[in-house]
Amino acid sequence: MLLDSQKEKPLFEFENKMTIMLYSNAYRLYDIRKGRSNGKEWKASVFFIIDMAMLFVLMTQHFVFSSVPVCTIGLIVCSYMITYYLVLLPRMARRYGEHIYKSSHLLSKPEKIHIYSNGFIRQNAYEKSCGFFSSVSDCIETEKTFILFGDFDKKILVISKECLTDEMKVRLAAFFENQFVRKYRKVRG
Amino acid sequence: MQNTPIFDTSYLITEDDYIHFAFTQRKFFRKRDNRVLFKIIGILSVCIGVGAYLFVGSNIYQKICWCALVLIGLFLLFYYDVIDVSLTVAESKRYYAHNPKSMIAKQVVLTKENLSIRSEIYEGNIPLRYIFKIVEGKNTIIFYLDQINYCLVPKRTLSEEQTERFESFISDLPENKYKKL
Numbered sequence: 001m002l003l004d005s006q007k008e009k010p011l012f013e014f015e016n017k018m019t020i021m022l023y024s025n026a027y028r029l030y031d032i033r034k035g036r037s038n039g040k041e042w043k044a045s046v047f048f049i050i051d052m053a054m055l056f057v058l059m060t061q062h063f064v065f066s067s068v069p070v071c072t073i074g075l076i077v078c079s080y081m082i083t084y085y086l087v088l089l090p091r092m093a094r095r096y097g098e099h100i101y102k103s104s105h106l107l108s109k110p111e112k113i114h115i116y117s118n119g120f121i122r123q124n125a126y127e128k129s130c131g132f133f134s135s136v137s138d139c140i141e142t143e144k145t146f147i148l149f150g151d152f153d154k155k156i157l158v159i160s161k162e163c164l165t166d167e168m169k170v171r172l173a174a175f176f177e178n179q180f181v182r183k184y185r186k187v188r189g
Numbered sequence: 190m191q192n193t194p195i196f197d198t199s200y201l202i203t204e205d206d207y208i209h210f211a212f213t214q215r216k217f218f219r220k221r222d223n224r225v226l227f228k229i230i231g232i233l234s235v236c237i238g239v240g241a242y243l244f245v246g247s248n249i250y251q252k253i254c255w256c257a258l259v260l261i262g263l264f265l266l267f268y269y270d271v272i273d274v275s276l277t278v279a280e281s282k283r284y285y286a287h288n289p290k291s292m293i294a295k296q297v298v299l300t301k302e303n304l305s306i307r308s309e310i311y312e313g314n315i316p317l318r319y320i321f322k323i324v325e326g327k328n329t330i331i332f333y334l335d336q337i338n339y340c341l342v343p344k345r346t347l348s349e350e351q352t353e354r355f356e357s358f359i360s361d362l363p364e365n366k367y368k369k370l
Binding site for chain 2: 105107130132153
């Protein structure tokens with residue numbers, strides 16, 4: 001196992017420090033890929049189409065809301081649902097991420113990350129865990145971080161770019177891109 | 190003795206353990222239990238729906254509305270006892286099947302100062318002051334490291350003596366650190 005056999009020299013080795021902002025943003029992205037926000041765009045689109053249909057019916061009634069109360073209520077509910085999926089849900093996910101970070105004494109501890117050809121090891125003063133790249137479901141690069149999601153300890157690995165040298169950022173991006181291929185993507189934010 | 194472990198156990202999480210854990214977790218994070226309210230509204234909806242269907246509804250549209258009211262009533266009436274339970278079991282089974290790396294064998298040692306966890310992918314020696322919360326359910330003990338990361342210990346793996354030691358240990362813990370469900 002990776003924890004026991006560290007004979008292989010790590011390809012990358014660096015200190016990593018996670019801040020509340022980085023973690024909450026990573027958790028928001030995790031929620032989009034794996035949580036309640038998954039598919040928020042198409043869910044919002046369905047409500048948008050219903051909203052437009054309700055608006056069309058109201059138009060035919062010359063916007064006399066009392067003549068078609070069902071459509072009026074439907075219009076309000078669908079508009080709320082669009083706002084919920086596109087605005088409120090991402091905000092709630094970010095806030096929940098902040099909540100998780102605040103509840104943990106260990107996430108804020110500086111950690112050492114070793115990246116091998118088949119996985120990674122993260123280590124701080126109190127814990128040490130490893131994850132295999134075969135368990136990684138998504139690798140996301142943002143302006144400030146590299147984020148891995150998957151079936152490993154803590155489910156999310158956030159690598160802050162501030163802890164990497166310019167050369168290391170480029171090499172690590174190329175390594176992840178090559179390692180994860182379709183699971184790798186760049187996003188803004 | 191200060192360093193005598195309260196318990197020292199090795200185990201593999203089974204599907205049943207995970208389902209028990211899911212129920213305990215759901216209970217712990219649920220802010221309000223609206224069981225009684227749901228039942229009252231459910232019974233009222235069913236009674237009103239059936240009564241109106243038999244004595245009031247004259248055209249087909251009205252009858253459809255009363256039927257819908259009865260269905261909503263039945264949904265609310267059985268939500269906590271049947272629907273919520275089935276959903277939790279199904280969700281737990283799905284999670285258990287899809288996350289095999291989280292369900293591997295572990296050795297957990299609890300002392301008065303530390304919680305030590307060891308598995309093939311994780312090694313931790315965490316001071317108890319860094320544990321977010323200890324939650325004891327009917328069949329499981331959960332050590333929350335934060336809101337979403339936890340270490341689950343099934344009670345079936347503890348001997349009677351260890352359970353007694355754990356009971357006496359938790360009685361000394363501050364209220365915000367421990368919760369029994």
